[in-house]
Amino acid sequence: MNTQDLAAVRGIIQSNRRWDLFFAAAGLLALLVGVLAFVTLFGQMVMNGWERLNPEFFMSFPSRRAANAGILSAWVGSLLVMLVTAVSAVPLGVAAGVYLEEYAPKNLVTDIIEINVTNLAGVPSIVYGLLALGVFVYVFGFGQSILTAGLTLGLLILPVIIVATRESLRAIPVHVREGAYGCGATQWQVVRDHLVPYSTPGIMTGVIIGLSRAIGETAPIITIGALTFIAFLPPSPITDTAPFVNFDWLWSGFTVMPIQMFNWTSRPEEAFQQNAAAAGFILVFMTLMMNAIAIWLRYRLRKSISW
Amino acid sequence: MAKTEQDLPLKAETRDFNFHYGAFHALKNVNLPVVEKRVTALIGPSGCGKSTLLRSFNRMHDLYPGNRYDGAIVFHPDNTNIVDPKVDPIEVRMRIGMVFQKPNPFPKSIYENVAYGLRVRGERSQSAIDGRVESALRGASLWNEVKDRLDKPATALSGGQQQRLCIARCLATDPELLLFDEPTSALDPIATSNIEELITELRERVTILIVTHNMQQAARVSDYTAYMYIGELVEYGVTDDLFMRPKKKETEDYITGRFG
Known part of the structure; x- marks a missing residue:
């Protein structure tokens, strides 16, 4: 050249x-x-x-005067609703995911169920609200309670947990599975001793991502008729007399962070807009923290599970 | 190496055994004896069905839909037909251990890996499990290397150690037959010779069936060898005879490296 x-x-x-x-x-x-x-x-x-971001803001109930108003009932409500959501959605989602991936026969019915689960993830959240209003509030008579809200959001994030469970199960190499079966384990023993423990990091990540979506949901909670002005806390789950736990809080009225925000933004006074911004900041912060925990958990648990 | 030994007791034998993956006829009328307390090697080119045959012995194919066994694999002394649908595959796998091509320890501690077979069998006594774990690890020549770190993750071991751990996992439950599916193909030469040495030692206490695509390995570790080609058992015999004086032309072509 x-x-x-x-x-x-x-x-x-x-x-x-x-x-x-x-x-x-x-x-x-x-x-x-x-x-x-x-x-x-x-x-x-x-x-x-x-x-507005000071300790009083966290420890005060809403008030007609913006300067006195706080998010105590909202964050406690969000926390309790999330608890019900997690407790209801995690076992259901993991069990459904394990069944679909491991037990379900490969046939048309299973295919239809799979398509259904995928579609469930795309249903607008307000539709879940309508369903919950009909089923939980009226048919089951749970009322406009923490239980209803938690179960509604649980349904909402169920597909996320099912998909996360299935994907983590699929990531377990065939030779590890065969090794477990080769030891003479039954399918249930393989699921209990191997598949579920090894897919825990992925499932946990899915759960937290689901919860961080649920915590910001407003539409379904409004639909079931959550109150917007709550100046009391639900009965404490822990009591000082035996049996030391109390489930009355499940039936209590409540509000959650996004509803509290929504309520404040609809007020004309400037000071309430400040409250809404502060509550929004806390809500975003909570979501970010949950995502951070998901990443950290994934990292920690993945380290202990390698093939 | 074994001399020509006649009328040795058999641990298992396949009788007109056929296997289908869906429409694919993978094994055709295979009649293979497996002599008790000896090492039998299955050799042949890739895709000849040797792994398929091996995996039939512990009903691994049951895990996947569309597979079908025909004929019999008779397990002695009780004459159970392993592939009979009425026979529980779990029971078969409890009697027959398997070591896989890629070392596949569970992502648990070394101790839990070896103890798993016992736990599956409902063993609760901690001291009994401790004893079995130690003797299994000794049997797999791994005890001295891991005795101080039994609670450490098994996946941190080297490839060769992992494979010996998988052997220990099988030994812990005293299998009657041990299946090896190309156990050294993922290992370096030193780890390979350790495993081969171990197989030779294990021959004293357990019947072994091994698939290998390394003919030298078959010649080194086995007493009997079966040569397979496209789903058929072409020739079976005492290893030395098969390698020195093959009766069939195809066998000779394969072992002399003219094809395969």
Whole structure:
């Protein structure tokens, strides 16, 4: 190759490189749209609500006067609803996932069920609210309670947990499964001693992602008729007399963080907008923390499980 | 190496055994004796059905739909037909251990790996399990390397150690027959020779059926060898005879490296 040709080749390479640069710039811009949107939203909430973020805000009930209003009943309500959601959705979701992946015969009925589960994840959340209003509130007579809300959100995140369970089960290598069967284990022993323990990191991640979706849900909770102004706490789950636990709280009226926010944003006074921003910040923070825990758990547990 | 030994007791034998993966006829009228307390090797080119045959012995194919056994694999001394649908595959797997191609320890502690077979059998006594775990690990020549770290994860062991752990996992429950599915194909030469040495030692206490695509390995560790080709058992005999004086032309072509 003579010098002239070499110069020509270099020219071509350089003009080809221009597209690299172009795409890198375009890609970065595309990424920034998402990042900036979040930063702006979050930043605005922090700026608006910053003065309200003090211990009193957490420990006060809502009030007609914005400066006295707090989120005590909302965060306690969110916490208790999440508890019911987790307790109802995790066993159901894991059992359904294990059944579909391990036990279900491969036939048309199973295929239809699978399609159903996938579609369930795409049902708008307000539809779950309508279902819950009909079934939990009226048919079962659970009322507009923490139990109803928890079960509703449990249904909502059930597909997430089922899918997470199935995906983690599928990630277990065939030779590990066969090794367990080779020891003379029955299917149930394989599931209990191997498959479920080894897929725990993936299931936990799915559960937390489901819960972080559920904690921000507003529509279904409004549909079942949750109260927006709650100046009391549900009865304590723990008591000082035997048997030390109390389930009356399940039947209690409640409010949750997003509803409290919704309520405040609909007020005309500026001061309530501040409260809403502060509550929004806490809600986003709670969600981010849950995602962080999911990542950490996945990392911790994955380290102990390798093939 | 074994001399020509006649009328040795059999641990198992396949009788006109056929196997189908759906529509694919993978094994055709296989008649293979497995002599008790000896090592029988299955050799042959890839896809000849040697692993399929081995996996039939512990009903591994039952885990997947669409597979069908025909004929019999008779297990002595009780003359149970292993592949009879009326025979519980779990019972078969409790009597017949299997070591896989890729070491497959469970992501649990070394101790729990070896103890698993006992736990499945409902053994509750801690001291009994301790004793069996130790003797199994000794039997697999692994005890000295791991005795101080039984509670450490098994997956942290080297490949060769993992494979010996898998052997110990089988030994803990005293199997009558031990199946090896190309146990050294994922291992380095030193680990391979350790496993081969171990197989030679184990021959004293348990019947062994081993699949290998390494002919030298078959010649080194086995007493009997069966050569398989496209689902059929071409030739079976005492290992030395089969390698030195093959009766069939196809066997000779394969072992002299002219094909395969």
